[in-house]
Amino acid sequence: MKRPLIFSSTLFFCLFFFFSICIAATTLYVTSENAELKTESSSSSSTIVELKRGSPLTLVSREGRWYKVTTLMNETGWVYRGKVSEEKPEIEETEEDEGGLGGLLGGLSGSDINADAADSSRSIRGLSPEAKEYAQTTGTPKQSQDALDSVITRTVKGQEIDQFLKEGKIGEYAD
Amino acid sequence: MNHFKNNSKNKPAASRREFINRRNFLKLAGPFALFLSCPAYAFDLFKVIDPNGQNSDIQKAKQALEGLTGIVQSAEGIDYKSEFTIGETLALEGFQRFGLPVKNEKLQKYVTTLGNAVAKNSMRPDITYYFVVVDTPIYNAFACPGGIIFVSRALVKGMNDEAELACVLAHEVSHVAHKHALSSVRRAKFFESAAKLGTLNMDGAEGKQFRDMVGNLQNVLFDQGLDKGMEYEADESAMDVAYRTGFDPNGMIRVLKMLQQKEATATSKGSWFSTHPPLSSRLKKCNELQKKYPDAGLMATVKNRFQTYRKML
Numbered sequence: 001m002k003r004p005l006i007f008s009s010t011l012f013f014c015l016f017f018f019f020s021i022c023i024a025a026t027t028l029y030v031t032s033e034n035a036e037l038k039t040e041s042s043s044s045s046s047t048i049v050e051l052k053r054g055s056p057l058t059l060v061s062r063e064g065r066w067y068k069v070t071t072l073m074n075e076t077g078w079v080y081r082g083k084v085s086e087e088k089p090e091i092e093e094t095e096e097d098e099g100g101l102g103g104l105l106g107g108l109s110g111s112d113i114n115a116d117a118a119d120s121s122r123s124i125r126g127l128s129p130e131a132k133e134y135a136q137t138t139g140t141p142k143q144s145q146d147a148l149d150s151v152i153t154r155t156v157k158g159q160e161i162d163q164f165l166k167e168g169k170i171g172e173y174a175d
Numbered sequence: 176m177n178h179f180k181n182n183s184k185n186k187p188a189a190s191r192r193e194f195i196n197r198r199n200f201l202k203l204a205g206p207f208a209l210f211l212s213c214p215a216y217a218f219d220l221f222k223v224i225d226p227n228g229q230n231s232d233i234q235k236a237k238q239a240l241e242g243l244t245g246i247v248q249s250a251e252g253i254d255y256k257s258e259f260t261i262g263e264t265l266a267l268e269g270f271q272r273f274g275l276p277v278k279n280e281k282l283q284k285y286v287t288t289l290g291n292a293v294a295k296n297s298m299r300p301d302i303t304y305y306f307v308v309v310d311t312p313i314y315n316a317f318a319c320p321g322g323i324i325f326v327s328r329a330l331v332k333g334m335n336d337e338a339e340l341a342c343v344l345a346h347e348v349s350h351v352a353h354k355h356a357l358s359s360v361r362r363a364k365f366f367e368s369a370a371k372l373g374t375l376n377m378d379g380a381e382g383k384q385f386r387d388m389v390g391n392l393q394n395v396l397f398d399q400g401l402d403k404g405m406e407y408e409a410d411e412s413a414m415d416v417a418y419r420t421g422f423d424p425n426g427m428i429r430v431l432k433m434l435q436q437k438e439a440t441a442t443s444k445g446s447w448f449s450t451h452p453p454l455s456s457r458l459k460k461c462n463e464l465q466k467k468y469p470d471a472g473l474m475a476t477v478k479n480r481f482q483t484y485r486k487m488l
Contacts, residue, residue, distance in 0.1 A: 121322075172421070
């Protein structure tokens with residue numbers, strides 16, 4: 001009598017475990033900077049919302065290189081697979097660091113979050129005063145200073161990147 | 176037995192705190208002793224003892240040490256602005272060592288756009304990256320802290336498609352994202368005294384420490400090379416980031432094979448051959464990683480566009 005009981009209860013637990021796994025929703029995290037939730041599994045479809053890096057999404061289904069997902073705000077749409085991961089990305093905290101090395105090298109508080117602002121102002125003025133001072137002290141040739149200046153004033157806009165990927169039929173723009 | 180248990184449970188809060196403090200005293204004795212000889216190592220030991228920063232007593236002691244010395248916790252923990260300034264000075268040295276940028280704005284813009292396209296899918300996508308092709312026959316690429324990335328004319332010319340270049344740029348982006356170069360010079364005196372100095376005077380002692388640190392970085396990036404583990408990590412990340420962007424991750428393998436063919440006749444000093452682990456071991460690891468991308472063959476290589484720009488070299 002005991003054997004069939006053990007067998008049936010083991011079977012019940014195995015089935016329960018199997019279905020639990022099937023039902024459990026997979027959570028994905030936005031890992032890229034320029035991820036968008038689309039209405040369809042195509043880059044040409046309209047954008048529902050821009051997805052913030054690190055935000056969680058619930059996987060609904062997969063279709064080729066696109067994932068159907070639901071956001072925390074209950075918006076359902078499609079995201080390109082390269083923009084998400086099952087691993088949560090590490091995002092550096094915004095910290096005012098005026099007393100740290102930032103103060104030492106220019107007096108600006110810095111964080112990665114503020115990097116874009118720093119970049120915009122740099123692209124206007126070129127080499128930082130600290131780098132100029134270093135160049136003077138070490139007798140760096142003007143050619144090298146001009147070279148660096150040309151490199152850090154050359155910036156690329158997000159739209160240019162999208163156009164570049166589109167022309168190359170890369171990633172979400174692939175046929 | 177129960178009596179003892181109850182006794183310990185009913186200890187007054189002050190006694191328990193004393194007990195915790197005693198226990199922590201033993202933990203703190205190590206860092207304090209180490210602090211006397213080498214402050215930078217003391218902070219590393221704090222990380223080992225309390226990696227998540229959950230123990231308030233240890234965190235307080237750590238803050239006290241920081242206050243006493245003005246030590247920046249580690250070179251990797253510095254702010255973006257300072258990191259970029261270090262990168263700028265290193266780039267100034269890089270141009271003297273490896274030559275000036277190739278004079279072709281279209282080509283430079285192409286590489287910069289491609290580099291930033293892959294960087295958007297890297298583990299540090301929220302900073303702007305700067306890319307430059309320098310006019311040198313040496314096969315090389317390196318990344319300055321903060322995101323200024325050099326790639327040599329010879330290396331680009333040796334490639335066949337955009338996926339290969341995307342992988343190399345993603346490899347360098349990975350070094351920036353992981354702050355590999357800064358990790359390599361974390362013991363530099365500069366980082367031990369920096370925070371209490373206020374402003375940097377290039378002529379003074381702190382200026383010398385700064386230049387020494389930049390010198391150490393030059394040695395690491397231009398001659399000695401980064402740690403092998405960092406290079407393997409960057410290769411793995413490069414394949415992943417290229418694939419995420421939509422490129423064939425096997426571009427990394429093709430570049431390494433191309434370099435293997437060139438190795439016998441190419442200049443070794445200051446090149447990828449001397450600053451990176453042996454190509455055979457990198458290839459072996461990349462070939463293992465290949466299995467992660469079963470549809471790699473369907474991903475973009477963009478050969479035609481790449482060849483258009485390659486002709487400009």
